[in-house]
Amino acid sequence: MALILNEEQTLLKDSAKDLMTAAAPVTRFRALRDAKDELGYSKDLWAQMVDMGWAGICIPEEFGGLDFGFHGLGLVLEETGRTLAATPLVASILVSASAITLGGNDAQKKVLLPKLAEGSLLMALALDESSHFSPHKIATQAQASGTGFKISGNKVFVLDGHVAETLIVATRTSGKTGDRAGITLFLVDRAAAGVTVTRTKMVDSRNAARISFADVQVEASAMLGELGQGADILDPVLDRAALGLAAEMLGASLEVFERTLAYLKERTQFETKIGSFQALQHRAVDMYCNLELAKSILMEALSAVDEGRTADLPVLASSAKAQLCETLHQISSEGVQMHGGIGMTDEHEIGFFLKRARVAEKTFGDAGYHYDRLANLNGF
Amino acid sequence: MSDIEQFRAETRAWLEDNCPASMRTPSVAEEMVWGGRRATFTNPDSKVWLERMGAKGWTAPMWPAQYGGGGLSMAENAVLESELRRIKARPALASFGLWMLGPVLLEFASESQKLEHLPKIVRGEIRWCQGYSEPGAGSDLAGLQTKAVRDGDVYVINGQKVWTSYADQCDWIFCLVRTDTTVKHNGISFILFDMQSPGVSVKPIKLISGESPFCETFFDDVRVPARDQVGELNQGWTIAKRLLQHERTNIGDFGTAQSPQTPMHEQAKKYIGEDALGRLDDAAMRREIAKYQVRQKAYGLTYARVGQELKAGLGDGAASSILKAVGAELNKHRSELMIDMMGTQGIGWEGDGFNDWEIMQTRGWLRSKANSIEGGTTEINKNVVAKNVLGLPTK
Numbered sequence: 102m103a104l105i106l107n108e109e110q111t112l113l114k115d116s117a118k119d120l121m122t123a124a125a126p127v128t129r130f131r132a133l134r135d136a137k138d139e140l141g142y143s144k145d146l147w148a149q150m151v152d153m154g155w156a157g158i159c160i161p162e163e164f165g166g167l168d169f170g171f172h173g174l175g176l177v178l179e180e181t182g183r184t185l186a187a188t189p190l191v192a193s194i195l196v197s198a199s200a201i202t203l204g205g206n207d208a209q210k211k212v213l214l215p216k217l218a219e220g221s222l223l224m225a226l227a228l229d230e231s232s233h234f235s236p237h238k239i240a241t242q243a244q245a246s247g248t249g250f251k252i253s254g255n256k257v258f259v260l261d262g263h264v265a266e267t268l269i270v271a272t273r274t275s276g277k278t279g280d281r282a283g284i285t286l287f288l289v290d291r292a293a294a295g296v297t298v299t300r301t302k303m304v305d306s307r308n309a310a311r312i313s314f315a316d317v318q319v320e321a322s323a324m325l326g327e328l329g330q331g332a333d334i335l336d337p338v339l340d341r342a343a344l345g346l347a348a349e350m351l352g353a354s355l356e357v358f359e360r361t362l363a364y365l366k367e368r369t370q371f372e373t374k375i376g377s378f379q380a381l382q383h384r385a386v387d388m389y390c391n392l393e394l395a396k397s398i399l400m401e402a403l404s405a406v407d408e409g410r411t412a413d414l415p416v417l418a419s420s421a422k423a424q425l426c427e428t429l430h431q432i433s434s435e436g437v438q439m440h441g442g443i444g445m446t447d448e449h450e451i452g453f454f455l456k457r458a459r460v461a462e463k464t465f466g467d468a469g470y471h472y473d474r475l476a477n478l479n480g481f
Numbered sequence: 482m483s484d485i486e487q488f489r490a491e492t493r494a495w496l497e498d499n500c501p502a503s504m505r506t507p508s509v510a511e512e513m514v515w516g517g518r519r520a521t522f523t524n525p526d527s528k529v530w531l532e533r534m535g536a537k538g539w540t541a542p543m544w545p546a547q548y549g550g551g552g553l554s555m556a557e558n559a560v561l562e563s564e565l566r567r568i569k570a571r572p573a574l575a576s577f578g579l580w581m582l583g584p585v586l587l588e589f590a591s592e593s594q595k596l597e598h599l600p601k602i603v604r605g606e607i608r609w610c611q612g613y614s615e616p617g618a619g620s621d622l623a624g625l626q627t628k629a630v631r632d633g634d635v636y637v638i639n640g641q642k643v644w645t646s647y648a649d650q651c652d653w654i655f656c657l658v659r660t661d662t663t664v665k666h667n668g669i670s671f672i673l674f675d676m677q678s679p680g681v682s683v684k685p686i687k688l689i690s691g692e693s694p695f696c697e698t699f700f701d702d703v704r705v706p707a708r709d710q711v712g713e714l715n716q717g718w719t720i721a722k723r724l725l726q727h728e729r730t731n732i733g734d735f736g737t738a739q740s741p742q743t744p745m746h747e748q749a750k751k752y753i754g755e756d757a758l759g760r761l762d763d764a765a766m767r768r769e770i771a772k773y774q775v776r777q778k779a780y781g782l783t784y785a786r787v788g789q790e791l792k793a794g795l796g797d798g799a800a801s802s803i804l805k806a807v808g809a810e811l812n813k814h815r816s817e818l819m820i821d822m823m824g825t826q827g828i829g830w831e832g833d834g835f836n837d838w839e840i841m842q843t844r845g846w847l848r849s850k851a852n853s854i855e856g857g858t859t860e861i862n863k864n865v866v867a868k869n870v871l872g873l874p875t876k
């Protein structure tokens with residue numbers, strides 16, 4: 102139960118902060134949005150992050166990674182959250198590399214992981230089928246066909262789906278929608294016949310995609326994990342995904358909190374700094390309290406991954422994501438309110454955080470989803 | 482075997498021999514031991530347990546041995562705590578002397594005052610109460626008016642305190658008195674005296690929970706030896722504030738208390754029932770409990786994190802400033818959930834129709850409301866954090 106960073110972790114965090122501040126300030130994110138950039142992320146920034154080794158941060162050394170540990174990835178994500186840097190780190194590394202590492206066979210690992218680690222391959226997880234996160238609610242069919250399978254169905258909210266070259270597609274090979282058993286994961290080339298990708302723009306100006314699969318033929322070797330046992334990979338991957346998002350959300354929460362606090366000390370009304378008003382002071386302390394709680398639960402959950410406490414992970418991951426959803430929700434809303442009119446303008450950056458907050462909350466399960474899951478996990 | 486392993490082995494053996502079996506069962510409020518001249522022991526084992534622990538100084542493990550303490554190092558204390566936890570031992574003594582007064586005496590008192598008072602605290606021989614609040618001085622504590630006037634080698638004290646917890650059962654009081662009426666904070670002194678001194682009278686006040694744990698306390702020409710003043714004349718405010726820090730850490734601890742036997746959600750199922758899938762049959766309550774459990778867990782971890790940061794010499798321990806307020810809020814939230822899930826069984830007062838446990842929850846819920854008032858209110862705590870931790874300006 103390490104609740105403080107060790108020396109290497111502190112160094113990593115500092116260098117992530119340095120790079121994000123220098124190469125990916127919020128102004129860059131605004132520029133991407135305004136340019137209606139085709140990719141939705143900066144290739145330059147991604148190349149620099151890959152150079153730092155962050156794409157391979159939790160990929161095993163034998164497959165070209167750094168094997169630094171999951172906590173390290175969390176620290177980098179936290180810093181991307183502070184500057185709203187849109188990068189392939191979530192879809193390709195946090196989610197897809199975790200899925201290959203946890204569920205791939207040797208051949209799949211050998212082919213995919215080194216490419217992911219060197220940043221030359223982008224991947225995405227095609228999971229959701231409705232507007233509400235519910236990972237076992239899968240209707241997309243994969244039916245035996247020739248020596249392989251034929252996939253048909255529709256996916257929504259596929260993060261980075263518009264740029265990923267290889268997709269991990271969650272399908273149903275038996276059972277009914279909602280069953281945990283009967284889910285099978287496949288690796289699908291986005292360029293395969295029958296795959297149609299439609300880019301959707303979310304409120305945070307990042308990209309997701311709707312992807313339809315019409316009789317898409319895949320080989321049996323494209324299966325990730327065992328037939329019908331996809332949930333055994335999916336569940337632990339989604340725990341890591343929720344945790345990674347929570348780390349990003351901590352960064353965003355800290356940033357909004359610090360900016361808002363600075364504004365309280367700077368803005369004058371009624372011949373005094375607005376930060377001297379008790380109504381605002383107490384709300385600032387409420388945010389501070391939530392932040393401290395959030396830091397602790399996140400830290401514990403991140404270290405649980407690296408310490409191999411797999412049995413604790415579902416509860417810790419859901420607890421951390423729920424707490425961060427609550428915290429960022431509160432702070433991003435208060436951030437706008439405490440900036441007054443200027444906070445409502447597109448010109449001011451605080452609104453970007455509010456928009457990112459709501460998307461991040463919905464990504465890999467919102468607070469309501471995770472409370473429900475916790476109740477299930479704890480037997481009520 | 483390393484020294485610390487040796488210490489663990491010895492401690493384990495000693496506890497095995499000396500901790501009575503009934504002291505290894507969950508605490509019950511009636512058997513809690515507060516010590517003092519008038520101490521009563523509902524369970525005779527608790528007397529034995531207090532005497533043995535007191536003799537070893539393990540009621541105050543880290544206080545120096547010359548003052549009756551255990552003289553343990555931080556590492557040894559951690560071992561003792563874990564060994565006590567291992568056998569689920571009850572605390573041998575609950576005491577304002579241990580939690581609040583002792584630590585400030587160690588820091589501010591004279592050698593003879595330490596030798597006089599600390600050993601009796603360790604052994605639970607003298608029970609202390611806290612004479613801070615007055616009718617006109619609560620949050621604005623430094624506005625206190627109880628006056629002490631020097632007359633030779635005694636002080637003559639006149640005035641009134643209020644909310645003095647257990648004043649009717651305590652032997653001595655640590656008291657804030659005004660020794661200079663021309664200035665506010667710099668006119669306060671910190672003085673100790675015997676509650677049996679002529680001129681002291683107490684009147685219990687009944688709480689909304691039905692209990693009378695605290696009193697109005699009156700001082701009418703009470704003559705107390707001037708040598709029992711702690712620290713310098715008119716410099717009592719510094720000591721008073723330090724003591725409050727110790728008090729708050731202790732109140733914040735309530736937030737880490739989990740109902741020992743049955744988790745909250747199992748109680749809820751007993752009262753509400755479950756649906757066909759085994760889920761609590763009240764979706765809103767189910768979510769509220771899960772939310773409480775997340776915050777509870779995060780709070781416990783924050784406690785642990787602050788500890789690790791301090792040990793590693795990292796940060797400024799700023800997070801500890803919020804522990805009392807968050808702990809109080811959590812305990813209040815827990816109590817509200819408990820009586821809510823019990824339905825009308827949670828709002829009974831006494832008599833037939835409610836079992837002891839139910840009445841205890843209801844009374845406990847009422848008592849919990851004090852958590853955000855006692856030891857300084859949550860609003861005052863937030864004022865302090867806003868200013869000292871967040872650096873927000875004052876008008």
Ligand SMILES: Cc1cc2nc3c(=O)[nH]c(=O)nc-3n(C[C@H](O)[C@H](O)[C@H](O)COP(=O)(O)OP(=O)(O)OC[C@H]3O[C@@H](n4cnc5c(N)ncnc54)[C@H](O)[C@@H]3O)c2cc1C
Pocket residue numbers: 610611612613614615618619620621643644645646647695851854855856857858859860861864
């Ligand atoms: C169970 C219990 C046990 C206690 N035991 C002891 C004891 O043993 N010894 C002892 O000396 N005292 C004791 N107290 C007293 C306690 O310390 C005081 O009640 C407390 O400090 C508040 O003072 P007050 O009651 O005068 O409330 P007030 O100060 O009158 O406060 C009333 C309300 O106004 C708010 N308020 C006041 N000032 C401000 C401000 N500047 N900004 C915002 N809000 C403000 C408060 O937060 C509160 O909500 C005990 C209290 C309780 C409930």
